[in-house]
Amino acid sequence: MSHVLATYAKFPITAVKGEGARLWDSEGHCYLDFCAGIATCSIGHCHPALTKAIAEQSSTLMHCSNLFQIPLQQELATVIVDEFTKIPGKVFFSNSGAEANDGMIKTARRFGHARPNSSGKPRYEVITFNNSFHGRTLGSMAATAQSKIHQGFDPMLPGFRYVPLNDIEALTAAVSDITAGIMLEPIQGEGGVNEVTPEFLNFVDKLCKEHDLLLMLDEVQCGLGRTGTLMGWQAFCPDLKPDTISWAKSLGGGFPIGAFWTSDRAIDDSGTPLSSLMNAGSHGSTYGGNPLACAAALAVLHEIQSSDLSANAAHQEQRIRKEVQSWNHPAIVDIRGKGLLLGFALNPDAIPSDQDTPPALHLCKSLMKNGLLTVPAGTETLRWLPPLNVSDNEIDEALNILKNTLDSF
């Protein structure tokens, strides 16, 4: 009998060892791992640079309270700002994506207090989008628009309003004198691999400027090279300047760490930086950004930069699209996403399913039997999230398994 709370429906596989894009189970089976911890193992399992950084740091200093100076935290924040966002700003470190999003939401609340509406009342509402996923804390769950995530947890934290993604009219109508920000995933991961259109993202930016709102990006799944660009938004609007961004997943390569960044841009005529609103005492985390987590993330970011892994993500996307299009397979109706966050939209009539097993889950289980680990995104989309350093041969092998599995239906 399990003593673990049964919040996850688990696959019957026990992973015991990983190396690069490969995973071994307790029965000795070897899999190609295109789930990769749901986009977490960004540089593959047990990358030598990452295990070395963790081993060295853990035998030097694992943890030190945020009440003291932590040079590795400074170093990591500098790399994120100078090499990744390339927009002046400041970073807060958390332990997960949901916590990073909670921090962004708190920043929007502070902003709404610093910039009240014309009747002098603080603004507090954040607009988010149907099919979004922002996490499982009370704050990030309320930001998440999917009703299945809310079920049985009412009442939700107030201060959110949901509109359809890429719907300019609905978004315009949703902005009011209590709106403080607009928060979105450039590519919705859990919600089905749905991309924002460049036109819509530019419109969000324009609307934020017009109404003095924060442009808040959740890049927990799509950020840090995955889309074939270092920042997820750059795959759609390279010149965009967001106000806040959250990350987790890829950042630690499997070690738990999250972060949010806030721009230094002035929010008023006296030049108050947005980042100054989250001042001493406004937020905190005991573990957040401890020396061990920062050493791990520094190793991951260094590998993403020095091996140009965003370029590999773009390269592999082209290879995958070309090959799958050449199949003209009746089971695949579309490929959505960018880089190595790809969703194969499935034809539900061409794949077996039943009440408990929608087509995407059925395909996922069949691929698993054939040696390829993947993950669904919704009921009719198969998602691929391989490590960013996946090789041509590994992609070819996975494509082969996918084709043979689809042909077998």
Ligand SMILES: *Cc1c(COP(=O)(O)O)cnc(C)c1O
């Ligand atoms: C996974 C995910 C989260 C939540 O991250 P956790 O680390 O599980 O808290 C938030 N936003 C997006 C877009 C995600 O994919």
